[in-house]
Amino acid sequence: MRFRRRSTALVLSLALVAAACGGDDDADPAPATTEADTPAPDPDDGPAPTDPDSGDAPATTAADAPDGDPPSELAALCPVDALDDADGAVTIEFWHSMTVELEETLRSLVTDYNASQDRVQVNLVFQGSYNESLDKYLTALRGGTRPNIVQLEETALQLGVDSDGFVPLQACVDASGYSFDDYIQRTVSAYTVDDVLWPMPFNTSNPILYANRAALDAAGVGPLPTTLAEIRTAAEAIVESGVAPNGLSLTSSSWIIEQLFGLADVEYVNGANGRETRATEVLFDSELGLEVFTWLHDMVNDGLATYVGSGDDAEHFIALALGQAAMTIDTTAALRSVLIGARDFPDVQVEVGPMPSIGSRDGGVLVGGAALWLDAETSDEQRAAAWDFMTWLNEPEQQATWHAGTGYVPIRQSAIELPAVTDLWAEEPEFRTAYDQLVAGIESSATAGPVIGNHAQLRERAMVPAFEQMYLNAMPPETALQQAVAEANAVIADYNRRTGN
Amino acid sequence: MNRRPVNDRARTRTRTRRRWRERGLAFTLLLPSLLVFGVFVFYPFARTFWLGFFETDPFGGRRTFVGLDQYTDTLTSSSFRNSLWVTLKFTLLTVPTGLALGLGLAILAHQKLRGMGFYRTVFSSTVATSVAVASLMFISLLSPSVGLINQAIRWFGGEPIFFLQSPGWALVAISAVTVWQNLGIIFIVTSAGLQSLPDDLYESARLDGASAWSRFVDITVPLLSPTLLFGFVVLTITSFQTFGQVDLLTNGGPLEATNLIVFSIFETAFRDFNPGSAAAQAVVLFFIVLVLTAVQFKILERRVFYGR
Numbered sequence: 153m154r155f156r157r158r159s160t161a162l163v164l165s166l167a168l169v170a171a172a173c174g175g176d177d178d179a180d181p182a183p184a185t186t187e188a189d190t191p192a193p194d195p196d197d198g199p200a201p202t203d204p205d206s207g208d209a210p211a212t213t214a215a216d217a218p219d220g221d222p223p224s225e226l227a228a229l230c231p232v233d234a235l236d237d238a239d240g241a242v243t244i245e246f247w248h249s250m251t252v253e254l255e256e257t258l259r260s261l262v263t264d265y266n267a268s269q270d271r272v273q274v275n276l277v278f279q280g281s282y283n284e285s286l287d288k289y290l291t292a293l294r295g296g297t298r299p300n301i302v303q304l305e306e307t308a309l310q311l312g313v314d315s316d317g318f319v320p321l322q323a324c325v326d327a328s329g330y331s332f333d334d335y336i337q338r339t340v341s342a343y344t345v346d347d348v349l350w351p352m353p354f355n356t357s358n359p360i361l362y363a364n365r366a367a368l369d370a371a372g373v374g375p376l377p378t379t380l381a382e383i384r385t386a387a388e389a390i391v392e393s394g395v396a397p398n399g400l401s402l403t404s405s406s407w408i409i410e411q412l413f414g415l416a417d418v419e420y421v422n423g424a425n426g427r428e429t430r431a432t433e434v435l436f437d438s439e440l441g442l443e444v445f446t447w448l449h450d451m452v453n454d455g456l457a458t459y460v461g462s463g464d465d466a467e468h469f470i471a472l473a474l475g476q477a478a479m480t481i482d483t484t485a486a487l488r489s490v491l492i493g494a495r496d497f498p499d500v501q502v503e504v505g506p507m508p509s510i511g512s513r514d515g516g517v518l519v520g521g522a523a524l525w526l527d528a529e530t531s532d533e534q535r536a537a538a539w540d541f542m543t544w545l546n547e548p549e550q551q552a553t554w555h556a557g558t559g560y561v562p563i564r565q566s567a568i569e570l571p572a573v574t575d576l577w578a579e580e581p582e583f584r585t586a587y588d589q590l591v592a593g594i595e596s597s598a599t600a601g602p603v604i605g606n607h608a609q610l611r612e613r614a615m616v617p618a619f620e621q622m623y624l625n626a627m628p629p630e631t632a633l634q635q636a637v638a639e640a641n642a643v644i645a646d647y648n649r650r651t652g653n
Numbered sequence: 654m655n656r657r658p659v660n661d662r663a664r665t666r667t668r669t670r671r672r673w674r675e676r677g678l679a680f681t682l683l684l685p686s687l688l689v690f691g692v693f694v695f696y697p698f699a700r701t702f703w704l705g706f707f708e709t710d711p712f713g714g715r716r717t718f719v720g721l722d723q724y725t726d727t728l729t730s731s732s733f734r735n736s737l738w739v740t741l742k743f744t745l746l747t748v749p750t751g752l753a754l755g756l757g758l759a760i761l762a763h764q765k766l767r768g769m770g771f772y773r774t775v776f777s778s779t780v781a782t783s784v785a786v787a788s789l790m791f792i793s794l795l796s797p798s799v800g801l802i803n804q805a806i807r808w809f810g811g812e813p814i815f816f817l818q819s820p821g822w823a824l825v826a827i828s829a830v831t832v833w834q835n836l837g838i839i840f841i842v843t844s845a846g847l848q849s850l851p852d853d854l855y856e857s858a859r860l861d862g863a864s865a866w867s868r869f870v871d872i873t874v875p876l877l878s879p880t881l882l883f884g885f886v887v888l889t890i891t892s893f894q895t896f897g898q899v900d901l902l903t904n905g906g907p908l909e910a911t912n913l914i915v916f917s918i919f920e921t922a923f924r925d926f927n928p929g930s931a932a933a934q935a936v937v938l939f940f941i942v943l944v945l946t947a948v949q950f951k952i953l954e955r956r957v958f959y960g961r
Contacts (some may be wrong), residue, residue: 294712315711608924650709
């Protein structure tokens with residue numbers, strides 16, 4: 153593998169060069185979304201805002217939302233009755249990024265769906281991490297086989313809207329008169345930009361505090377901390393008592409930091425968190441931002457927290473299991489896996505609590521996780537089939553199964569009255585933490601979460617390096633914050649310029 | 654007086670014709686490889702160069718001509734220069750170590766002892782290991798909490814070392830994976846080289862009373878120099894192309910300490926979704942490797958002994 157003769161090496165370096173251009177072999181700067189073979193109107197023609205009052209098309213939906221189109225035109229993009237005319241079963245391909253317990257649960261749900269009716273056949277295809285799946289989808293946009301449904305992380309919202317690759321699901325909602333009354337409203341608002349719902353909310357998460365109760369007891373820590381200050385106090389007790397060398401194991405996740413702003417009901421980027429107009433700069437260059445950065449800096453540099461890297465390798469949980477730390481913060485979607493993993497460690501007693509706040513809980517945790525996007529290069533029958541599948545997947549029964557199998561929040565209010573959920577909550581009350589804190593939050597632009605072009609990149613290029621400078625090089629929080637702000641604004645400006653906004 | 658020029662002219666004509674015919678034949682014979690190279694090498698290369706002139710949106714739809722901007726941005730960006738510097742350090746860490754260890758193993762295995770075939774198989778086995786497997790093995794060695802090395806350190810009462818999470822260690826860790834991976838090929842190549850060395854030279858050297866060290870320095874190394882040059886150039890080029898270990902072990906971090914140049918190109922193309930800038934970086938990398946290889950050959954070829 154590693155052995156290459158010189159000429160081969162040259163060939164390979166050039167192939168790499170070719171790969172670097174993303175394999176787009178089409179010299180024309182043609183728009184990626186021409187669905188010449190699709191009878192339905194092209195989404196390029198513009199998803200119209202459903203509310204005629206918002207005809208002054210704020211910049212968020214950008215070029216794709218021309219003013220004043222009647223809602224009926226949007227509905228035409230999603231002929232929900234087309235399944236009735238289909239000959240035989242309609243096959244749709246679904247790209248997902250779920251692993252281990254999450255994948256097993258999703259797979260069994262899809263099998264149930266396929267068995268429950270004979271009009272639609274869903275083929276589930278694992279496409280790697282959210283990032284990898286997005287890479288593949290964007291590459292496919294430039295000429296490749298596209299799926300019908302793709303599961304994209306919440307950070308891909310602006311990219312998805314800008315890509316011209318998707319049918320906004322508002323079309324299907326308008327066409328079918330679908331009601332979101334039973335949904336936790338905030339899961340719908342999170343994926344709504346400029347009054348148009350883009351993807352279907354599905355796997356919804358938020359971060360919770362994971363702790364080892366046995367270690368907390370040994371250190372004399374009472375109830376779980378609910379604020380950053382309380383975490384610090386608990387961590388001091390743990391370290392001083394010698395129960396564990398660190399109180400907290402800390403990843404470089406900036407999702408958790410964004411959640412702190414949501415909890416405090418403070419917007420993260422301008423343009424009403426990018427939901428009214430396109431975001432052009434971050435708003436955490438503030439006292440609140442400095443408070444958060446200072447807390448992070450001090451926790452690590454005072455020896456109260458151990459920095460374990462990205463957390464992709466679950467090193468922060470392993471640290472808990474092995475007694476290196478007693479608390480960590482991560483998504484509720486890890487709950488099922490953590491509880492299963494903890495069985496092997498008799499000294500560990502998993503306790504979970506709500507996401508700690510900076511102090512204020514005026515807002516609420518953000519809707520994390522991922523949503524299901526409907527690809528625009530999809531025939532009428534397939535659009536109808538995809539809509540049928542997505543609405544089935546979000547029915548209370550399925551949401552209850554999904555919740556119990558994974559730890560994701562059930563997004564239907566009535567799901568929590570079903571025996572699958574009530575029994576689970578009675579037996580494992582850990583599972584209701586994320587639900588409770590999600591419904592406790594208010595509706596506001598801050599709690600809807602930031603919409604940022606290339607949001608994932610902002611985290612990688614701006615936030616992670618600033619955190620690591622503080623953790624590894626003891627950079628003062630003021631400097632790290634300034635660096636993060638400058639880098640973040642540069643990432644946003646670069647994206648907006650390249651997309652012509 | 655008259656004939657000669659006529660004859661000459663006729664001869665010249667035949668010669669020209671023959672030359673053309675030969676050229677035609679040569680071209681026909683070269684055509685298949687020219688086609689392959691054209692489609693898979695020259696065209697993508699030219700296109701990459703061309704793409705570097707355009708600023709591109711993440712969806713491949715919008716392109717704006719920006720001239721040489723992305724090339725100058727690449728050359729002046731501190732991140733790209735950091736990647737070059739990291740790649741250089743990585744090359745210095747991996748190439749000499751890989752060559753020395755591979756050669757050492759080859760010399761150890763170059764003895765007629767029972768069971769040597771087994772060792773040869775073991776030593777060359779890393780050739781058959783993929784980057785992914787090697788990286789996973791090293792994760793299980795280096796992980797701060799469950800890694801074998803850190804368990805040993807803890808057992809002896811020490812503090813665990815965050816090999817992949819600390820800027821000081823991460824590049825060393827990546828280099829260790831790479832050296833381990835390269836061992837197999839260097840072992841095979843130098844073993845083959847050793848087999849071809851004439852025994853009589855060693856015999857007469859021994860008769861002259863040359864020590865083992867002097868036999869190694871004065872006979873083995875000079876005679877093996879073409880093989881060593883080959884290994885040196887190949888390892889250098891592959892070190893400039895290293896990607897898998899970084900992607901799997903450190904993602905270029907922490908703090909860009911392992912952000913090797915190809916990984917940086919990948920990040921620009923598939924994380925920033927910025928194909929234009931990535932193309933510019935790739936072209937710059939191409940010229941760097943080109944110059945480096947040319948220099949290696951120019952300087953080192955003079956010292957290489959290709960036989961009588």
